[in-house]
Amino acid sequence: MKVLVPVKRVIDYNVKVRVKADGSGVDLANVKMSMNPFDEIAVEEAIRLKEAGKADEVVAVSIGVKQAQETLRTALAMGADRAILVIAAEDVHTDVEPLAVAKIIKGIVDEEQPGLVLCGKQAIDNDMNATGQMLAALLGWSQGTFASEVDIEGDTAKVTREVDGGLQTISVKMPTVVTVDLRLNEPRYASLPNIMKAKKKPLDEKTAADYGVDVTPRLEVVSTVEPAARAAGEIVGSVDELVTKLKEAGAI
Amino acid sequence: MAVLLLAEVNDGVLSLDATAKAVSAAAKLGDVTVLCAGGSAADAAAEAAKIAGVSKVLCAEDATLGHRLAESTAALIVSLADDYIHIVAPATTDAKNVLPRVAALLDVMVISDASGVVDSDTFERPIYAGNAVQTVKSSDATKVVSFRTSTFDAAGEQAAAPVENIGAAENPGLSEWVEDKVAASDRPELTSAGVVVSGGRGVGSEDDFALIEALADKLGAAVGASRAAVDSGFAPNDWQVGQTGKVVAPDLYIAVGISGAIQHLAGMKDSKIIVAINKDEDAPIFQVADYGLVADLFAAVPELTEKLG
Ligand SMILES: Cc1cc2nc3c(=O)[nH]c(=O)nc-3n(C[C@H](O)[C@H](O)[C@H](O)COP(=O)(O)OP(=O)(O)OC[C@H]3O[C@@H](n4cnc5c(N)ncnc54)[C@H](O)[C@@H]3O)c2cc1C
Numbered sequence: 206m207k208v209l210v211p212v213k214r215v216i217d218y219n220v221k222v223r224v225k226a227d228g229s230g231v232d233l234a235n236v237k238m239s240m241n242p243f244d245e246i247a248v249e250e251a252i253r254l255k256e257a258g259k260a261d262e263v264v265a266v267s268i269g270v271k272q273a274q275e276t277l278r279t280a281l282a283m284g285a286d287r288a289i290l291v292i293a294a295e296d297v298h299t300d301v302e303p304l305a306v307a308k309i310i311k312g313i314v315d316e317e318q319p320g321l322v323l324c325g326k327q328a329i330d331n332d333m334n335a336t337g338q339m340l341a342a343l344l345g346w347s348q349g350t351f352a353s354e355v356d357i358e359g360d361t362a363k364v365t366r367e368v369d370g371g372l373q374t375i376s377v378k379m380p381t382v383v384t385v386d387l388r389l390n391e392p393r394y395a396s397l398p399n400i401m402k403a404k405k406k407p408l409d410e411k412t413a414a415d416y417g418v419d420v421t422p423r424l425e426v427v428s429t430v431e432p433a434a435r436a437a438g439e440i441v442g443s444v445d446e447l448v449t450k451l452k453e454a455g456a457i
Numbered sequence: 458m459a460v461l462l463l464a465e466v467n468d469g470v471l472s473l474d475a476t477a478k479a480v481s482a483a484a485k486l487g488d489v490t491v492l493c494a495g496g497s498a499a500d501a502a503a504e505a506a507k508i509a510g511v512s513k514v515l516c517a518e519d520a521t522l523g524h525r526l527a528e529s530t531a532a533l534i535v536s537l538a539d540d541y542i543h544i545v546a547p548a549t550t551d552a553k554n555v556l557p558r559v560a561a562l563l564d565v566m567v568i569s570d571a572s573g574v575v576d577s578d579t580f581e582r583p584i585y586a587g588n589a590v591q592t593v594k595s596s597d598a599t600k601v602v603s604f605r606t607s608t609f610d611a612a613g614e615q616a617a618a619p620v621e622n623i624g625a626a627e628n629p630g631l632s633e634w635v636e637d638k639v640a641a642s643d644r645p646e647l648t649s650a651g652v653v654v655s656g657g658r659g660v661g662s663e664d665d666f667a668l669i670e671a672l673a674d675k676l677g678a679a680v681g682a683s684r685a686a687v688d689s690g691f692a693p694n695d696w697q698v699g700q701t702g703k704v705v706a707p708d709l710y711i712a713v714g715i716s717g718a719i720q721h722l723a724g725m726k727d728s729k730i731i732v733a734i735n736k737d738e739d740a741p742i743f744q745v746a747d748y749g750l751v752a753d754l755f756a757a758v759p760e761l762t763e764k765l766g
């Protein structure tokens with residue numbers, strides 16, 4: 206079985222986000238970018254499936270600007286076998302919408318015929334939480350979202366999902382799209398030798414047009430602003446003072 | 458203009474708070490029809506019919522719709538979609554599972570976690586863990602939107618609107634439910650509680666989380682946790698508050714042994730009053746706290762619990 210892992214290049218989760226003064230978005234010029242943290246978990250899971258003999262090839266794909274090459278090299282250094290970069294934007298500030306991303310990945314799935322697509326649950330930049338579900342819809346496949354456990358048993362997979370009420374386990378037909386949550390695994394770091402080896406692994410370059418996908422956004426960004434800041438608070442000296450203040454504020 | 462709202466129904470029970478908050482957001486868009494779908498849904502439909510602003514309820518009871526499996530629920534919604542301009546739901550894990558699937562089947566984008574309605578095409582939503590708020594205008598024929606419940610007030614009550622029974626769509630037969638692991642609790646539900654007490658890595662162990670729970674029980678509060686506390690096994694996953702957990706905005710939020718990473722703040726910084734108890738005076742949580750107490754939680758929390766008595 207081949208496993209396809211879509212990985213997104215996003216602002217590093219430790220970087221302080223700055224909204225651009227003109228309201229067009231968040232400043233991404235000269236900012237540290239990394240692989241979306243959920244996608245690292247997806248890559249890790251794919252590699253573990255390969256190590257367990259349940260998968261024979263792991264293909265990482267990324268859609269966006271040319272610089273997403275670096276993200277794919279990280280996936281290759283972690284252990285993916287090859288990578289596909291689909292260039293769909295020129296400016297690092299252009300975010301390709303989940304619907305267009307899902308359509309492009311569908312094109313890749315049609316060519317590559319994987320048995321499993323492992324996405325992240327959510328990209329930490331647009332916080333959409335949509336691409337995996339959209340891809341499953343376009344393919345007519347089952348979906349197992351927000352997975353904290355995945356167990357492939359022949360032509361079905363058992364997926365334990367993190368839901369509002371706790372945990373839900375479902376059984377989905379293969380092929381399937383799984384979106385991974387934080388507690389599925391702990392991703393490995395790429396070792397230096399593997400980083401060197403990754404440079405020689407195949408990385409194909411395509412464009413959105415190769416898949417006949419129009420990436421024109423459906424959502425026009427009207428404005429991007431900073432959220433309202435909270436007024437400064439105070440430090441209290443003791444539990445008694447805290448209780449008094451909370452009573453004064455009518456909070457208890 | 459007509460709006461179809463997917464109600465939050467679990468095992469036949471309506472989640473009234475989440476659904477009523479989504480109704481108040483949806484009412485700004487047009488005439489609201491609520492869809493209650495599930496293996497059993499009649500009781501939920503009867504209850505939803507009494508939410509002020511609901512003009513009709515569709516009740517779809519069918520075994521294939523049980524446990525809110527995405528594939529069958531999405532197929533049902535798509536079969537109804539022609540009659541509606543907006544298809545909306547509260548931004549729960551169930552809705553986030555289903556709505557993007559619906560949107561893709563309709564060839565439209567989804568607008569996740571909207572925190573504001575500007576007009577019928579235009580919505581506000583937080584991005585980058587709430588570090589920015591974006592206003593987006595949709596050019597799609599159908600708008601598929603989930604609403605962040607923490608920013609809308611629940612709609613009130615009305616005399617019951619009519620309920621119409623409908624069938625399920627053809628079951629795609631792609632998935633089956635196996636089991637739920639849901640911890641029963643007498644505490645209020647996290648996303649609707651007026652008071653939330655959350656513990657972080659600083660609490661140190663699952664056993665010591667009892668300190669947090671005792672304080673919560675004294676206040677009639679729900680219990681939350683940081684990701685670090687959940688990852689460390691101190692607390693179950695459904696207690697996680699944050700960018701990738703639950704978003705809460707109670708009247709009072711008490712953060713204990715939580716440093717205040719931006720991913721945690723994303724889930725609680727709209728709370729009315731924030732209290733932080735942390736032994737590190739430089740912890741970022743103090744920057745959003747109305748009242749900060751620099752103290753060892755193992756002394757301060759029991760004392761606070763006692764003095765609230
Ligand atoms: C993709 C992604 C998504 C994430 N999503 C979330 C999310 O949804 N929710 C979330 O919470 N986090 C999330 N995180 C994790 C987040 O970045 C932080 O790692 C996490 O919030 C830290 O949890 P914490 O504050 O409990 O732990 P720490 O940062 O370790 O802080 C523990 C605090 O406890 C204090 N402390 C220790 N002992 C005591 C004591 N005896 N008395 C008083 N204080 C004490 C310490 O001073 C410290 O400030 C996410 C991270 C990523 C990368």
Ligand SMILES: Nc1ncnc2c1ncn2[C@@H]1O[C@H](COP(=O)(O)O)[C@@H](O)[C@H]1O
Nearest residue numbers: 211212268324325327328333334335336
């Ligand atoms: N541009 C992209 N390139 C590759 N994968 C993506 C891209 N956008 C989204 N994804 C995948 O879809 C997941 C969810 O993203 P989103 O729906 O944008 O929150 C991510 O974790 C990735 O696995």
